[in-house]
Amino acid sequence: MTLTDQVVKNIIIRLLGGEDYRIEVVALINAEFLQFAIDFFKKVAEAKFDNEDITVDWYKNTFLDSKLSSDEIAINSGLNKKTITNMYNTATKQVVIDASAEHYDTLYNAISDLIQNDGELDLTLSIKFRGVSVELNINESLLVINTLAVKRAALRGDLWSTAGKRVEGPLMVTLCKLFQVPEDNYSRRSKGTSQVNELFEREIDFYLLSNDKELKCEVKLMGKGNPESADAVIARASTVFVADKLSETNIKQLNSLNVNWVELRSQDGFRRFEQILDNLSVPHGEMIQPNEENLEMILNGIQQ
Numbered sequence: 001m002t003l004t005d006q007v008v009k010n011i012i013i014r015l016l017g018g019e020d021y022r023i024e025v026v027a028l029i030n031a032e033f034l035q036f037a038i039d040f041f042k043k044v045a046e047a048k049f050d051n052e053d054i055t056v057d058w059y060k061n062t063f064l065d066s067k068l069s070s071d072e073i074a075i076n077s078g079l080n081k082k083t084i085t086n087m088y089n090t091a092t093k094q095v096v097i098d099a100s101a102e103h104y105d106t107l108y109n110a111i112s113d114l115i116q117n118d119g120e121l122d123l124t125l126s127i128k129f130r131g132v133s134v135e136l137n138i139n140e141s142l143l144v145i146n147t148l149a150v151k152r153a154a155l156r157g158d159l160w161s162t163a164g165k166r167v168e169g170p171l172m173v174t175l176c177k178l179f180q181v182p183e184d185n186y187s188r189r190s191k192g193t194s195q196v197n198e199l200f201e202r203e204i205d206f207y208l209l210s211n212d213k214e215l216k217c218e219v220k221l222m223g224k225g226n227p228e229s230a231d232a233v234i235a236r237a238s239t240v241f242v243a244d245k246l247s248e249t250n251i252k253q254l255n256s257l258n259v260n261w262v263e264l265r266s267q268d269g270f271r272r273f274e275q276i277l278d279n280l281s282v283p284h285g286e287m288i289q290p291n292e293e294n295l296e297m298i299l300n301g302i303q304q
Contacts, residue, residue, distance in 0.1 A: 003028065003162045009299045011163065012171050015244065015264045016178075016290050021221070025163050032159070033152045040151075044144055045129040048136065059143055060104060070096040077104040078146045080154040111142050168219040170302050172206040172242065175273050177298045180285030185209045208240065210282045215239040240276055 007024055014021040043062075051058035063076035070093045074081050077100035084099050085091040115121075115138055125141040127134055136144060169188045176186045187207045206217040217240040241254055246263040254261045260276040263269045270290070277284045288294050 003159065003166050007163075008166050008170060009296075011167050012174055012299060013292070013295055015167075015171060015221075016174070016270050016295065018265055018267065018269055020265075021244070025159055029152070029155050029159050032155050033148075036151055036155075037148055040144075040148065041127055042129055044136070045127040045132070045134050048127075048134040048140075049132055057108075059140060060101075060108075063147075064097070064100055064104060066093075066097055073097060073100045075151050075154065076147055077101070078107050078143075078150050079103050080150060082154075082157070107146065108139070108143070111139050115139065164219075164221050167221060168205045170299070171219060172217060173302050174295070174298055175242075175270060176208075176284075177302075178270070178288050178290055178294075179274050179277060180288065181208075181277065182283055185282050185284075187214075190214055208277075208280060208282050210280050215280055215282075217242065220244070239280065242273075 007028060010024045011021040014024065044059075047058055047062040051061070064073055066073075068076070070091065071081055074084055074096050079100060081091045081096065084096055088095050088099060121138070123138040123141050125136040125144065127136070173186070173188070186209060190207060205219045208215040208217060216236055216238040218236065218238040219242045221244045238259060240260045240262075242262045243250070243264065245265045246254075246261065251261065251263075260279060262272045262276065271287070274284070274287060276282075288298075
């Protein structure tokens with residue numbers, strides 16, 4: 001699963017254009033999931049065909065095999081590693097294997113009980129691969145459907161989280177370059193932080209530098225209507241807050257905290273950044289027109 005540099009660029013261009021960036025992430029989720037689904041159906045067909053004359057649980061033997069990776073075993077059982085970590089405070093391979101086997105048995109029994117109590121429904125999933133067709137009964141079909149659902153949820157969570165982390169730094173650098181802020185006046189890392197505070201400072205997204213002061217900047221690519229959005233600003237004593245969307249509650253919170261804010265989805269929202277630079281006495285030049293050519297040149301020069 002990868003969030004390519006080109007997707008990061010596309011997201012930033014959309015944000016600066018006041019457009020919804022989410023379509024870029026959704027398209028990537030769809031592509032990743034559909035490829036997984038196709039590959040998974042192929043494996044299911046092969047496993048079912050190879051074990052058609054065996055009475056043991058072919059799905060469990062094949063898809064919970066200890067030779068597979070921890071991620072694969074967990075997903076195939078209907079879990080993901082993050083859930084296992086939350087349950088057991090660890091996700092070592094043996095813990096994943098044990099937790100997955102236990103969950104699979106519980107899930108299989110739940111499906112069997114459901115079918116037994118509601119005998120009116122029947123479902124057969126037919127997969128044709130390499131000219132050979134195999135059929136899954138209702139129990140097997142529901143197991144496969146559940147695995148696909150868990151995989152999509154895992155992809156969705158991972159990609160949205162990754163998108164936010166990958167975009168924050170390049171977005172702020174792009175804003176600085178658009179307003180020609182000297183490179184000495186911004187940084188992705190603190191230039192004066194002691195090692196004692198290093199773990200905390202890693203959570204800071206960006207810094208503007210003015211009169212030898214480091215001004216903390218927070219970036220949140222969140223949807224509108226999240227009144228808790230200011231919590232991170234309060235916790236980290238941020239001076240600047242850059243968001244995709246802000247609700248009226250968000251704006252009132254930020255104003256009451258004297259936090260300078262930018263709402264990218266508002267009309268020419270990114271232009272408010274120039275006002276912030278003036279307020280904070282951060283030197284800058286005239287704004288470079290954010291046309292496609294200029295943005296492409298700026299983004300190509302930024303280290304992801």
